[in-house]
Amino acid sequence: MNYICGAFKVTDKKQIAKDIYDMRIHTPEVANIASAGQFIHIKADGFFLRRPISICEIYKSDGEIRIVFEIRGKGTREIAKIEIGEDIDIMAPLGNGFDILASGSKAILIGGGVGTPPMLELSRIYGENSHAIIGFRTADKVMLSYDFAKNGSTVQVCTEDGTTGHHGFVTEPLKEYLKQENPNIIYACGPRPMLAAVIDIAKEYGIRCQVSLEERMGCGVGACLGCACRTVKDGEEHLTHVCKDGPVYESDEVIL
Ligand SMILES: Cc1cc2nc3c(=O)[nH]c(=O)nc-3n(C[C@H](O)[C@H](O)[C@H](O)COP(=O)(O)OP(=O)(O)OC[C@H]3O[C@@H](n4cnc5c(N)ncnc54)[C@H](O)[C@@H]3O)c2cc1C
Ligand code: FES
Incomplete structure (x- = not known):
């Protein structure tokens, strides 16, 4: 590293x-x-x-x-x-960052709360080939929506209490979007229940998905086991370190 x-x-x-x-x-x-x-x-x-x-x-x-x-x-x-x-x-x-697809590829960026910031650099890379769906508890926690738009991404803001944007979770606009568009990849970062739901939707629509896990951490460099996470590769379970092996994983590798 x-x-x-x-x-x-x-x-x-x-x-x-x-x-x-x-x-x-x-x-x-x-x-x-x-x-x-x-x-x-x-x-x-x-x-x-x-x-x-x-x-x-x-x-x-x-x-x-x-x-x-x-x-x-x-x-x-x-x-x-x-x-x-x-x-x-x-x-x-x-840690390891996201895989970036060839120029012209289309990406969906899903951010939940403090999982939104890492999506912004992806929006700089994919620009108008990206659609960001970002969710927060309430209006005064909404962040970065104008920054995504400045990068050329289309943006949908969601709040759990309906104080601004779509009233509800990011998964509802995601499903609506996928009924009309066929992106090459979904990137997601946020709370585990949100990631689990996004992973299910990606599987249903047959779209590659990478998720970033925000596990509690100690050393940050693979030395303390503070961030252990169970993953699956080639049918076998492994214990990996989110700090060193993640925080980004292919969605079919993580056990949430
Ligand atoms: C790889 C990674 C990237 C992150 N990126 C961001 C980011 O860009 N912006 C941001 O605001 N936060 C981010 N976080 C979360 C951030 O690290 C925690 O909020 C922070 O460590 C809390 O420290 P604290 O001392 O303020 O709170 P603490 O006193 O340690 O905890 C306060 C509360 O936050 C919860 N908490 C602590 N750490 C985490 C965590 N890792 N995930 C979920 N809940 C936690 C605790 O359970 C507790 O309820 C990231 C976490 C990881 C692992
Ligand atoms: S935080 Fe120490 S091993 Fe990951």
């Missing part, structure tokens, strides 16, 4: 929704080798264990990466205190 560990400057930071922060980090070394779907492991002041956050966008020419994260507990609360001009201590890029 080829990764860099160090302190890098935060060049931009803003709050974009309730408890949700958007940061840019100047790290040419990481930007140069990172790919869509990989993550960074961030040191939170006062905590031994780092916190994993997906790479949301990669700006290779500026030598920067973008992350978008929600304050969930004490670790992310500390990370959100890091201001523009201060250093953030990261290990990155970690």
Whole structure:
């Protein structure tokens, strides 16, 4: 695994929704080798264990990466205190990213809550050949919908309480979309029940699907077994490390 560990400057930071922060980090070394779907492991002041956050966008020419994260507990609360001009201590890029199909291929990007950020770099790659369906609990948690549109993706926002967009889960618009369109691949990241439902739909329509798992993590580099996940390959069950073997898996490999 080829990764860099160090302190890098935060060049931009803003709050974009309730408890949700958007940061840019100047790290040419990481930007140069990172790919869509990989993550960074961030040191939170006062905590031994780092916190994993997906790479949301990669700006290779500026030598920067973008992350978008929600304050969930004490670790992310500390990370959100890091201001523009201060250093953030990261290990990155970690894990295996998404497979990118040949130019002209059509992709569906499914994001659930904090599973939405890693879909944005895919939207930069697939542009108008991508359709994003992103779901949140409620309107004040909605993030990044304009960023997907700026990249050329068509976007459908869903909220569980119906406060904006489609009232319900991402799976309903996904099924509607697949009745009319025949994409080459579905990418998904979000809560496990959402991933399980998306995987079933992909199977029903015979479409390749890659999912990214947001497992709790310890070391982030395959040394502690903190992120073990059961997978199947060639009919045999294996125990894999989400941090090292994932977080991206083919949908028919994961046991959720
Ligand atoms: C590969 C990967 C990529 C991720 N990318 C992002 C991202 O781009 N943006 C983002 O906002 N979050 C992302 N997460 C989730 C993020 O890592 C957790 O929210 C964070 O570690 C919580 O730390 P904390 O100290 O603030 O909360 P804690 O005090 O550790 O936990 C607070 C609450 O969050 C839950 N929680 C903690 N870790 C996870 C997890 N991994 N998955 C689900 N629930 C969890 C706990 O069960 C608890 O209920 C990602 C996780 C992984 C594994
Ligand atoms: S987090 Fe330690 S093995 Fe994956």
